[in-house]
Amino acid sequence: MTKRKKALRPLELWNPGAIEKWLEDEAARGWQMADCGRVLATFRAVEPGTYRVRLQPQRPETPEARRERGEAYREMGWDWATVIEGDENSDFEVYYCSDPSAPELDTDPVAWIWAWEKPLRRSWLAGWLCLALILGVLMLPMVISGKSLLERLLNLKLYWLFWLLFLIFLAVVMVRRLWHLRRVRRQMAAGVLPPAGNWRRDRRWQQVITLLFLLTWLLMLFGNAASAFRGSEPDTVGLPYTAPTSLVEETDKTYWEFETENYAWRRTALAFARTGSQFRGEQGEHVRNTADRLRFELLAKALYRERAADFRKGHPDAVEAAVEHDAFDEAILLISGDEQMFLARKGTIVYALWVDFPVDLSGSVEAAAVRMESMGQ
Amino acid sequence: MAKEPLKVLTESMFYVLLSLLRQERCGTEIVRFVDNATAGRVPLGPGTLYTILAKFQEEELIRETAVEGRKRTYAITDRGRALFRQELSRLKLCVADGDREEDGL
Numbered sequence A: 001m002t003k004r005k006k007a008l009r010p011l012e013l014w015n016p017g018a019i020e021k022w023l024e025d026e027a028a029r030g031w032q033m034a035d036c037g038r039v040l041a042t043f044r045a046v047e048p049g050t051y052r053v054r055l056q057p058q059r060p061e062t063p064e065a066r067r068e069r070g071e072a073y074r075e076m077g078w079d080w081a082t083v084i085e086g087d088e089n090s091d092f093e094v095y096y097c098s099d100p101s102a103p104e105l106d107t108d109p110v111a112w113i114w115a116w117e118k119p120l121r122r123s124w125l126a127g128w129l130c131l132a133l134i135l136g137v138l139m140l141p142m143v144i145s146g147k148s149l150l151e152r153l154l155n156l157k158l159y160w161l162f163w164l165l166f167l168i169f170l171a172v173v174m175v176r177r178l179w180h181l182r183r184v185r186r187q188m189a190a191g192v193l194p195p196a197g198n199w200r201r202d203r204r205w206q207q208v209i210t211l212l213f214l215l216t217w218l219l220m221l222f223g224n225a226a227s228a229f230r231g232s233e234p235d236t237v238g239l240p241y242t243a244p245t246s247l248v249e250e251t252d253k254t255y256w257e258f259e260t261e262n263y264a265w266r267r268t269a270l271a272f273a274r275t276g277s278q279f280r281g282e283q284g285e286h287v288r289n290t291a292d293r294l295r296f297e298l299l300a301k302a303l304y305r306e307r308a309a310d311f312r313k314g315h316p317d318a319v320e321a322a323v324e325h326d327a328f329d330e331a332i333l334l335i336s337g338d339e340q341m342f343l344a345r346k347g348t349i350v351y352a353l354w355v356d357f358p359v360d361l362s363g364s365v366e367a368a369a370v371r372m373e374s375m376g377q
Numbered sequence B: 001m002a003k004e005p006l007k008v009l010t011e012s013m014f015y016v017l018l019s020l021l022r023q024e025r026c027g028t029e030i031v032r033f034v035d036n037a038t039a040g041r042v043p044l045g046p047g048t049l050y051t052i053l054a055k056f057q058e059e060e061l062i063r064e065t066a067v068e069g070r071k072r073t074y075a076i077t078d079r080g081r082a083l084f085r086q087e088l089s090r091l092k093l094c095v096a097d098g099d100r101e102e103d104g105l
Helices: A016-028 A063-075 A110-147 A149-155 A158-189 A199-230 A297-314 A362-376 B011-019 B027-037 B045-060 B077-101
Strands: A002-009 A031-036 A042-047 A052-057 A079-084 A092-095 A264-265 A271-280 A286-294 A319-323 A330-336 A339-346 A349-355 B062-068 B071-076
Touching: A002 A199, A016 A092, A031 A264, A052 A110, A063 A079, A063 B045, A079 A271, A079 A349, A110 A149, A110 A158, A110 B011, A110 B045, A149 A271, A149 A297, A158 A199, A158 A319, A271 A330, A286 A297, A286 B045, A297 A330, A297 A349, A330 B062, A339 A362, A339 B062, B011 B027, B011 B045, B011 B077, B027 B045, B045 B062, B045 B071, B071 B077
Parallel strands: A031 A079
Antiparallel strands: A002 A042, A031 A042, A052 A092, A079 A092, A264 A271, A271 A286, A286 A349, A319 A330, A330 A339, A339 A349, B062 B071
């Protein structure tokens, strides 16, 4: 039985010279590409030796014309080995030549450019299309919801977070493709054949990307399954909260109407808990509590900054007062007319209390400090 | 890259047209003709040959005339002849210019 081995197939075909060099090195070690699937290529054992390997874009022709061409190639020393499927119907034939006296497969640079112009243009267009689609998929939810990128990220379930990672990897691959294709197309327009480049670097890049894709895919599968078992209850124990009745003492629960449309209570991939509630008093006043316990302090810092920036943006005349308290890593009181927002962060917890009527929030600040300090211990 | 009609032929292209001036030929016959005519000076690889044949057909400089089994033969068109003559004149002018300058040395 013929010995065979598998290897990752070349993913990006815009650098034929590097792929040819890689296949020549494999042939020198006694391996010839025999089949190429979507992910893996199969190599069969051959006599190790010096082979020239060339890729050629497959052209639209009848099967008879292809056979006749194949026969002519063989007569001139070039044996067809397999076809590497490219994108957008641009497939590439792989030819091996073990006869050093046989002429090169391509002897005219201008004809080479003719042959490669169309598949590289397709690859260029497919790259842009793919990048536009990825950016569209990434941006559309933000445009539709009107929420910031951070808010979108913090609300993502684990499965969608991995999807996002997957799309970002894909976008990086497309940007790299477009960057290199731009250079290659410019060289070709100037009548210069693009240099082969370093096939080892290309292979390493490809291995890393494939591994990342595979890892993301596995995480998507297992992450989704794990979340189904783990449940999705947010961990709200110890999060600060200010009851509206404590702000306006002469009121009771019947005075305040709970606004269901402004209620949030969830656990996401990047947050152990995200809570938000808003009450409307009989006089039209509002009290809103939001408390987030995030997985990373970096995100908590970003959320704190974003909350403060949002208030400032909506109230350019806002007066700011820093709240000095050991319980908080950072805290601020923002006041604009009757509206006030107390914002505090301790580690990964971000708390915001917003009211739109004149009231002293110092009691709430102290209560939040006690609550958040106990969380930090 | 904008598509432009062929104006200048490379050596390989010139000899492919030349090989079809007097008679129809198939791919391997074209290679043999070019090899003989140039005494091996102009190598014509199979990839280049079939790319040129496809492009010339697209540009209507040559046409496929017969298919016998797996053998396909090609003939030059009037457009191909015109381009060949134009290229030949250009090359003659090049040679004349070169000779004149050299004679003046």
